[in-house]
Amino acid sequence: MPDVRGRVRGPAIAAGVLLLTLVLMLPARAAAGSSPDTDGTGGTGGTAEPAPGVSGAVPPPETATGGLAESIATYDVVLAAGTDGILRVRETITYDFDEAGGHGIVRPVPFRRGDRVYEVRGIRTSSSTGAPSRAETTRLLNDVQISVGGGRREVRGRQAYVIEYEVAGVFTPREEHDELVWDALGRSWNVPIRNAAVRVEAPVPPRRVTCHAGVPGATTRCMRDRDGPYAVEFIQRALAPHEGMRIRVELPKRAISVPAPRYLPPRWAGDWPGTAMLALSLGMVVLLPRRPVPRRRAGTALAAAGALLVVADAGDDVAAHGPWAFSLGDRCLAGLALMIAGAGVLCVHRLRTDRVPRRTTARDGVRRG
Numbered sequence: 001m002p003d004v005r006g007r008v009r010g011p012a013i014a015a016g017v018l019l020l021t022l023v024l025m026l027p028a029r030a031a032a033g034s035s036p037d038t039d040g041t042g043g044t045g046g047t048a049e050p051a052p053g054v055s056g057a058v059p060p061p062e063t064a065t066g067g068l069a070e071s072i073a074t075y076d077v078v079l080a081a082g083t084d085g086i087l088r089v090r091e092t093i094t095y096d097f098d099e100a101g102g103h104g105i106v107r108p109v110p111f112r113r114g115d116r117v118y119e120v121r122g123i124r125t126s127s128s129t130g131a132p133s134r135a136e137t138t139r140l141l142n143d144v145q146i147s148v149g150g151g152r153r154e155v156r157g158r159q160a161y162v163i164e165y166e167v168a169g170v171f172t173p174r175e176e177h178d179e180l181v182w183d184a185l186g187r188s189w190n191v192p193i194r195n196a197a198v199r200v201e202a203p204v205p206p207r208r209v210t211c212h213a214g215v216p217g218a219t220t221r222c223m224r225d226r227d228g229p230y231a232v233e234f235i236q237r238a239l240a241p242h243e244g245m246r247i248r249v250e251l252p253k254r255a256i257s258v259p260a261p262r263y264l265p266p267r268w269a270g271d272w273p274g275t276a277m278l279a280l281s282l283g284m285v286v287l288l289p290r291r292p293v294p295r296r297r298a299g300t301a302l303a304a305a306g307a308l309l310v311v312a313d314a315g316d317d318v319a320a321h322g323p324w325a326f327s328l329g330d331r332c333l334a335g336l337a338l339m340i341a342g343a344g345v346l347c348v349h350r351l352r353t354d355r356v357p358r359r360t361t362a363r364d365g366v367r368r369g
Helices: 005-025 272-290 296-321 330-355
Strands: 072-080 087-096 104-110 119-127 135-138 144-148 158-168 178-181 195-200 208-214 223-227 231-239 244-253
Touching: 072 178, 072 244, 087 104, 104 158, 119 135, 119 144, 144 158, 158 231, 195 244, 208 231, 231 244, 296 330
Parallel strands: 072 195
Antiparallel strands: 072 087, 087 158, 104 144, 119 158, 135 144, 178 244, 195 231, 208 244, 223 231
16 A cells, blocks of 8 residues: 555645634634724823934935935824714825835725724825826725825835825714724834824814824824814824824714724634534544545545535625625634545545556566567
8 A cells, every 4th residue: 555644744734834824814803892993002182202312303214325215204194083974084195215216105094903894985196296196906804905106107206195085984982982093104114204293183172182103002192283172183203114103082972973883703703613623624634544535526525515615604704895804604614624624535546546556568568588
């Protein structure tokens, strides 16, 4: 009997490691009924100190060769809360490209955080410096990727881009107030931001407005530039790559229309039966060479039945909310288990067929005298 155990074990272990890696990359499940986009800092308003060591204008960074490094010179954001519960955003980004140039910028805007989902719509882009400003949008995992520029034309030096969009379903109703928590700059920028300003506008005087700068969970308060009866403005200097400004706004109850938040099933929605079945299927693939292997037709049937289960489980979420809304439920996990078992059976039969020696014919056995 040909020894195929070694050849089967490697692919099986690799498949298990890949699956575990994908599971660990998925967002953690948020508690039911809670708002996953709060940072829990609970800070109060008032004038705050700027970041340590920061004073005045920030000079543009330079590379080791003396040229200007890529960075964002100014990042101005206006967050306008409407009485209809829609957050209207206008971002003006002054971007300094390095000597190599670039084709534009990419701004990811979240439409899902944990189980909470928003609606990003009405995207408009322009450029006051004449740079290409055509926008292309792509939904990727939890964000709407807004690509501004692109094409074959490269741009260099300082370019200004304006991105406008609306976000629906982003306000969270509380017992005594309605709340907005929003990363005004995002945290995906790979370049430093030298000067940033965020203006928050409300249709009524807000109860409280706070801003914290830095990495997620940071307690550094933004500098409060000016206050008005309906607007508050924050500024921050010398933000490192992947640092942002998180805004929290509390509005009086019934000042705006706040629909109930929308939630989707978590990415990993399987319970222990589906998870156990998936683990058993991986173990069965390793043990297949030690026992009588089912027929090839049985492996094909298992793989086909598993594919149908996966499609049936993911089809509801995908049809209602798009391809990035599916979650791994028990039916999907059971389908993956059947597909792994069926693929293992087919793989063993394929390896055994390749190891069978070619039959010799009578002509091959005749010796010439």
